[in-house]
Amino acid sequence: MALWNWTTDWDPWSALRLAARGTGWERQAFPAINVYESGEAFGVEAEVPGVAPEDLDLTVEGNVLTISGVRKGDEFKGTFHRRERPAGRFSRSLSFNVPLDGGHVEAQCTDGVLVARIAKAPEAKARKIAVKSA
Amino acid sequence: MADQEKGAMERREETRPAERTRIEREYSPDVDIYETEKELVLVADMPGVERQSVDVDLSGGVLTVTGRVKARRLDDGFGCIDCEFRPGDFSRSFALSEEIDSSKIEASMSRGVLRVRLPKATPESRKIAIKEG
Numbered sequence: 001m002a003l004w005n006w007t008t009d010w011d012p013w014s015a016l017r018l019a020a021r022g023t024g025w026e027r028q029a030f031p032a033i034n035v036y037e038s039g040e041a042f043g044v045e046a047e048v049p050g051v052a053p054e055d056l057d058l059t060v061e062g063n064v065l066t067i068s069g070v071r072k073g074d075e076f077k078g079t080f081h082r083r084e085r086p087a088g089r090f091s092r093s094l095s096f097n098v099p100l101d102g103g104h105v106e107a108q109c110t111d112g113v114l115v116a117r118i119a120k121a122p123e124a125k126a127r128k129i130a131v132k133s134a
Numbered sequence: 135m136a137d138q139e140k141g142a143m144e145r146r147e148e149t150r151p152a153e154r155t156r157i158e159r160e161y162s163p164d165v166d167i168y169e170t171e172k173e174l175v176l177v178a179d180m181p182g183v184e185r186q187s188v189d190v191d192l193s194g195g196v197l198t199v200t201g202r203v204k205a206r207r208l209d210d211g212f213g214c215i216d217c218e219f220r221p222g223d224f225s226r227s228f229a230l231s232e233e234i235d236s237s238k239i240e241a242s243m244s245r246g247v248l249r250v251r252l253p254k255a256t257p258e259s260r261k262i263a264i265k266e267g
Contacts, residue, residue: 032219036212043212047181047219049246074177078170085164085179112181112246115207 030090031067031114039126041104041119042096049112050085056109058116060102065118066093098124159222163199163248167228174232174252180224181246190241190250192234198227199248 036043046067048056056069073087104119119125163178176199180188183201191198201224233255240251 034218035216036208037215038211043208049179049181076168078168081167081169083166085166111184
């Protein structure tokens with residue numbers, strides 16, 4: 001992304017989502033995801049506290065990345081006073097404006113945060129063009 | 135129940151009278167709290183918090199859990215194009231109504247989830263012996 005284009009890049013809801021966070025009245029999708037871009041790849045961060053790496057699936061198909069999995073609830077005996085942590089299956093799909101290279105994906109989960117780097121398909125990568133002098 | 139909630143909120147204000155010196159955001163983590171005959175268990179989601187950066191404090195009947203988030207791991211070449219969250223620390227306080235045996239509190243951190251077990255004080259330890267006058 002060379003220049004920030006307000007007609008396509010401006011998301012009027014992002015500020016609202018950030019402001020709403022932690023207030024309790026918003027119930028955003030699980031997991032919360034941040035998407036980043038560089039010339040060669042996309043980067044994704046997802047907050048998946050309590051999800052075991054083996055219960056987490058990343059799939060790439062064309063220009064769509066899907067993060068899915070299951071968050072197992074705690075085994076407990078007793079009475080609940082508060083129950084705010086969602087449990088069960090989850091799935092979120094992100095579609096990108098360029099195709100992705102499913103063969104070049106790196107993903108790591110540390111302290112409940114998934115960090116993935118997904119390469120753009122070779123034809124979609126930014127190319128540097130050498131300018132010749134006349 | 136409503137009154138208890140209000141009490142907890144008021145107390146929470148009292149325990150944090152000062153402004154933070156760090157500019158980072160502070161979020162209230164999602165929690166589950168459940169109670170058994172022997173203990174109270176608090177489970178809090180704190181994604182991005184390492185074990186060493188968690189603090190659990192019980193004083194004056196108020197339990198406070200705090201976690202510091204490490205800076206994110208993507209390198210500088212990446213620019214944010216759609217961000218739903220920003221890194222920030224976590225902190226939340228609860229007023230406890232049960233008598234807790236504070237010497238036996240156990241806390242563990244796994245995959246960004248904090249678990250705190252708060253054993254209730256046994257009736258024997260709370261009982262006051264009455265002398266004959």
